[in-house]
Amino acid sequence: MVFNSIFFIFCFLPVFMLLYYLIPGKLRNLLLFFGSLIFYAWGEPVYVILMLFSSIFNYYMGTELERLYYDDRKQKINLVFSIVVNLAILVFFKYYGFLLNTIGGITGIHIPHPELSLPIGLSFYTFRNLSYLFDIYLSKINAQRNFLTFAVYSTMFPYTSAGPIIRYADIEEQLKQRTINISKFGIGAELFVKGLAKKVLLADNLSVLYSGICSHPQMSVLTAWTGILAYTMQLYFDFSGYSDMAIGLGKMLGFDFNKNFDYPYISTSVSEFWRRWHISLGSWFRDYIYIPLGGNRVSPLKHIRNILVVWALTGLWHGASWNFVLWGVYYGLFLLLEKFVLQKYLEKIPSWIRTVYTMLVVMIGWVFFSQTDFGALGHYLGTMFGIGASGFIDSTALYYLKTGFILLLISILACRPAPYQYFRNLIRRRPAAAIIINLILFALSVAYMVYNSYTPFLYAKF
Amino acid sequence: MKKSLRNYRLFFHRMGLLFLFIPLVVLILSIILPDRGFSEKENRVLSSLPHLNGSQIASGGFEKQFETYENDQFPLRDLWITLKARTDRLMGKVESNGVYVGKSGYLMEEFKAPDQAQYDATVKAMTDFAQKHSDLKQYALIAPNSINILSNRLPAFAPVQDQNLWIDSLSDSLTDAGVTFIDVRNTFKDHKMEDLYYHTDHHWTTQGAYYAYLQAAKAMGIDTSSDTYDKAPVTRSFQGTLSAKSGFRSGEKDEIDVFLPTGDQALSSVVNYVDEQKKSASFYDTEKLGTRDKYALFFGGNHAQIKINTPTETDNTLLVLKDSYANSFVPFLAQHYRKIIMIDPRYYFGNLEQLIQVENVQEVLYLYNANTFFSDTSLELALTPESDGQDSSDTSDNE
Numbered sequence: 135m136v137f138n139s140i141f142f143i144f145c146f147l148p149v150f151m152l153l154y155y156l157i158p159g160k161l162r163n164l165l166l167f168f169g170s171l172i173f174y175a176w177g178e179p180v181y182v183i184l185m186l187f188s189s190i191f192n193y194y195m196g197t198e199l200e201r202l203y204y205d206d207r208k209q210k211i212n213l214v215f216s217i218v219v220n221l222a223i224l225v226f227f228k229y230y231g232f233l234l235n236t237i238g239g240i241t242g243i244h245i246p247h248p249e250l251s252l253p254i255g256l257s258f259y260t261f262r263n264l265s266y267l268f269d270i271y272l273s274k275i276n277a278q279r280n281f282l283t284f285a286v287y288s289t290m291f292p293y294t295s296a297g298p299i300i301r302y303a304d305i306e307e308q309l310k311q312r313t314i315n316i317s318k319f320g321i322g323a324e325l326f327v328k329g330l331a332k333k334v335l336l337a338d339n340l341s342v343l344y345s346g347i348c349s350h351p352q353m354s355v356l357t358a359w360t361g362i363l364a365y366t367m368q369l370y371f372d373f374s375g376y377s378d379m380a381i382g383l384g385k386m387l388g389f390d391f392n393k394n395f396d397y398p399y400i401s402t403s404v405s406e407f408w409r410r411w412h413i414s415l416g417s418w419f420r421d422y423i424y425i426p427l428g429g430n431r432v433s434p435l436k437h438i439r440n441i442l443v444v445w446a447l448t449g450l451w452h453g454a455s456w457n458f459v460l461w462g463v464y465y466g467l468f469l470l471l472e473k474f475v476l477q478k479y480l481e482k483i484p485s486w487i488r489t490v491y492t493m494l495v496v497m498i499g500w501v502f503f504s505q506t507d508f509g510a511l512g513h514y515l516g517t518m519f520g521i522g523a524s525g526f527i528d529s530t531a532l533y534y535l536k537t538g539f540i541l542l543l544i545s546i547l548a549c550r551p552a553p554y555q556y557f558r559n560l561i562r563r564r565p566a567a568a569i570i571i572n573l574i575l576f577a578l579s580v581a582y583m584v585y586n587s588y589t590p591f592l593y594a595k596f
Numbered sequence: 597m598k599k600s601l602r603n604y605r606l607f608f609h610r611m612g613l614l615f616l617f618i619p620l621v622v623l624i625l626s627i628i629l630p631d632r633g634f635s636e637k638e639n640r641v642l643s644s645l646p647h648l649n650g651s652q653i654a655s656g657g658f659e660k661q662f663e664t665y666e667n668d669q670f671p672l673r674d675l676w677i678t679l680k681a682r683t684d685r686l687m688g689k690v691e692s693n694g695v696y697v698g699k700s701g702y703l704m705e706e707f708k709a710p711d712q713a714q715y716d717a718t719v720k721a722m723t724d725f726a727q728k729h730s731d732l733k734q735y736a737l738i739a740p741n742s743i744n745i746l747s748n749r750l751p752a753f754a755p756v757q758d759q760n761l762w763i764d765s766l767s768d769s770l771t772d773a774g775v776t777f778i779d780v781r782n783t784f785k786d787h788k789m790e791d792l793y794y795h796t797d798h799h800w801t802t803q804g805a806y807y808a809y810l811q812a813a814k815a816m817g818i819d820t821s822s823d824t825y826d827k828a829p830v831t832r833s834f835q836g837t838l839s840a841k842s843g844f845r846s847g848e849k850d851e852i853d854v855f856l857p858t859g860d861q862a863l864s865s866v867v868n869y870v871d872e873q874k875k876s877a878s879f880y881d882t883e884k885l886g887t888r889d890k891y892a893l894f895f896g897g898n899h900a901q902i903k904i905n906t907p908t909e910t911d912n913t914l915l916v917l918k919d920s921y922a923n924s925f926v927p928f929l930a931q932h933y934r935k936i937i938m939i940d941p942r943y944y945f946g947n948l949e950q951l952i953q954v955e956n957v958q959e960v961l962y963l964y965n966a967n968t969f970f971s972d973t974s975l976e977l978a979l980t981p982e983s984d985g986q987d988s989s990d991t992s993d994n995e
Binding site for chain 1: 655
């Protein structure tokens with residue numbers, strides 16, 4: 135089930151929330167667990183078993199790791215075993231075909247393999263469960279004895295399908311004890327509406343703009359840049375919108391999750407960008423890969439290795455294709471460049487130039503992200519810099535700039551903090567107006583969601 | 597300060613109440629309100645509550661159907677769809693589902709460049725047919741679409757494909773093969789200030805068909821000097837496919853006219869719907885004016901085969917291979933042919949060769965609109981007699 139659907143908002147959510155608020159507090163975790171299973175199983179009925187297995191396995195391994203606290207060797211073996219099992223599942227479902235294709239490409243031996251559909255949220259819950267085990271191993275947390283409590287952490291529907299990757303340590307207390315009331319529900323609702331509007335009104339329309347542009351095999355330079363601008367905005371509003379909805383739903387349930395995006399597109403350096411973009415993933419790689427590898431407290435050569443390893447893996451996490459690895463390494467290289475060369479220059483120039491620089495790096499980066507085919511990737515990148523382009527500007531570019539102008543303008547404004555600050559002031563001064571704005575955004579989002587099923591039957595078409 | 601804090605609390609409290617209860621009320625409403633069966637706006641049956649079924653649940657099929665059902669039966673569905681389309685327009689969107697919002701109220705369908713292999717096959721089938729039947733007079737009228745003739749009314753910079761390149765290429769190939777190509781583009785451009793096309797539909801108007809007819813008459817040697825018509829509007833509430841397809845201009849309505857021959861010379865025809873085994877004394881099925889698809893007024897829509905007999909002085913038979921553009925066009929020709937056989941290759945699976953012999957056809961007219969013609973696959977099949985035993989032996993004899 136996805137949040138941005140009529141069914142979720144007008145069927146699942148009201149029924150679930152009504153029950154959640156009416157039943158005694160003791161039963162809420164049980165309801166949340168079963169509600170999450172239904173949420174996941176809806177549309178993914180078979181793979182819910184996989185998610186349950188992962189919960190049970192990691193629950194058990196968590197208690198084992200804690201039990202073996204005084205036996206270093208056995209604890210380590212158990213940790214390695216549980217990492218292997220978790221990653222084996224992830225690799226099997228997500229990277230199996232990719233690995234075989236790569237091996238086939240190198241050796242020429244083509245091994246036929248079934249095309250498995252990727253279980254929803256697999257990358258997210260694998261990383262979530264791993265963080266739980268790592269934290270027990272690092273003695274940051276105690277293992278959860280109560281299976282239901284752990285299962286709620288491990289399967290909770292607000293973040294099960296698309297993150298954020300919430301750490302157990304951050305919500306340990308809330309899993310047992312949390313307050314719910316109408317005002318907190320309202321805070322959640324405001325976040326949810328914001329996220330829904332970002333996803334449905336901005337990201338989905340930007341996606342139409344981008345795919346319209348991509349339907350032209352031959353582009354001018356300006357068309358290519360307009361396309362990648364649309365894609366840049368689409369990705370941010372899609373992902374941050376989904377995170378806002380998740381955090382909002384968490385609030386409705388009484389949880390306080392950390393933010394996952396912090397206006398990444400106002401960053402003044404690439405390293406700052408990654409402190410603001412998908413924060414829960416960046417910190418996961420930092421805490422569980424980069425720092426265990428030695429981080430920056432090693433020789434410069436090892437430090438460089440650490441950064442490149444972490445970023446190749448970050449890239450690979452985003453998808454089973456080499457272009458994602460390339461995309462990750464691209465960022466690794468820019469981070470190294472900033473760390474060792476650019477930093478002292480960047481400090482001296484005005485912040486708006488630094489933001490322009492950062493956004494250029496980011497936008498070019500999204501080209502790597504958007505094209506899984508290397509030929510198409512090279513062609514698009516080339517077009518952006520005039521190689522193979524049909525001139526600098528053409529009427530196609532003007533068409534998309536003209537018809538997408540308002541959308542792009544709103545998008546550029548809406549990825550900066552100012553509109554949200556204005557809105558917070560409005561709440562203080564004129565709460566009724568703020569409510570009306572939310573209702574309008576909600577109604578428009580509903581209209582776009584209803585339209586998704588608009589399929590006119592064209593009688594005797596011609 | 598105190599007041600702003602109070603406002604803050606008030607806001608979130610009200611938001612909480614609203615968003616706890618709005619979805620609940622909508623849910624209750626959608627349960628209470630009776631399900632709609634048919635959507636006039638979308639011209640389709642809306643989905644109904646799916647049946648619970650174990651294997652369907654396990655495969656995810658039930659869940660999908662249920663979501664479609666919820667969407668289809670959402671309270672005030674049509675209003676939401678209109679709201680979406682209006683918002684799109686406000687945001688500057690001028691295209692949806694391949695339909696452009698043109699100036700002066702025109703919706704125009706995009707032209708998709710044909711698949712080269714399919715195009716080549718169709719042209720080859722037509723030229724082969726022309727050579728094989730060099731005794732038949734053959735004409736082709738491929739009507740340009742509004743996106744071509746009214747290109748100056750397209751939204752600014754619209755990235756559309758040029759239909760003319762393809763029409764020109766087709767014209768050359770067919771002319772070389774001895775088919776007379778009836779090019780109505782110049783005539784249409786001369787009259788483009790008139791309503792040659794419906795504003796909300798992809799068809800030409802009867803006026804457009806009439807101008808095309810005058811042009812065709814010249815090429816086909818038809819004397820139109822004694823033709824006189826009464827132009828009669830039969831409906832003013834036609835909402836065509838393009839408005840349904842795009843969701844734009846859903847309030848706009850078109851007028852449909854019929855041209856009725858007047859004067860003492862006017863002959864009346866008998867229309868024979870062969871497959872349906874139905875005869876009629878009129879080209880027009882006025883019952884269709886009560887449905888959404890009002891263009892089906894002409895001959896009741898598309899049929900595999902229609903024979904029209906008219907007591908003309910000359911004894912001549914015309915075969916028309918056609919799409920729906922012909923439906924409003926052929927009534928003009930009826931005054932000048934003893935027999936007209938309309939074949940729609942998309943629905944016709946009979947033997948064309950036999951038909952030509954049995955009916956003693958002397959002339960053949962291809963009548964299509966360019967958008968359909970250049971995406972069509974059925975004409976090639978109808979003209980290529982390979983599946984039929986007798987015909988294939990004929991071909992081998994020729995070789």
